[in-house]
Amino acid sequence: GIQVEQSPPDLILQEGANSTLRCNFSDSVNNLQWFHQNPWGQLINLFYIPSGTKQNGRLSATTVATERYSLLYISSSQTTDSGVYFCAVGIGNQFYFGTGTSLTVIP
């Protein structure tokens, strides 16, 4: 199956700092989503972004499909941003999650 690698695996930030999370994938895909898994285990949709750039408040994402990577930017981080961030890629109707980036934002 397709390999999905995320970096960094762990990240600790001071509140107010910016960060960039990366997702690399090993094959062409027709779906890509970013999720935030909160401390209660819920998977929250952030972006559906198989290509291009989107922004939603302090978050933005860019996918360069031809180069098989996606980036998630978090600006002015808040303690509520803590949790694990996953990217998930899809080929056809089968999906593969990355191993996640665990983010801790400290006040």
Added chain:
Amino acid sequence: EPEVTQTPSHQVTQMGQEVILRCVPISNHLYFYWYRQILGQKVEFLVSFYNNEISEKSEIFDDQFSVERPDGSNFTLKIRSTKLEDSAMYFCASRVVGLGTQYFGPGTRLLVL
């Protein structure tokens, strides 16, 4: 805002027992999915379902697993004879069309003793 719901939120069972996990996808969605997440690990795809049949399945989805859409609203995952290693969070997801955002339910935490 419509959301995917799952029941129960937690289930404890004995090894070898059958369990059925239930999901109610968002009402106008056509594609349905089950995933699992073993504690501390990544989310793993199990199966996708469209037009009343399995569309794709992973290697994890062996003969012990089955899915069903018994009526117009529910989508179920059955594990016939649970093993210790089936202990995990099970997520259901749905989406409207073949390309588009998947929406996840809150999960069922299954513990096999």
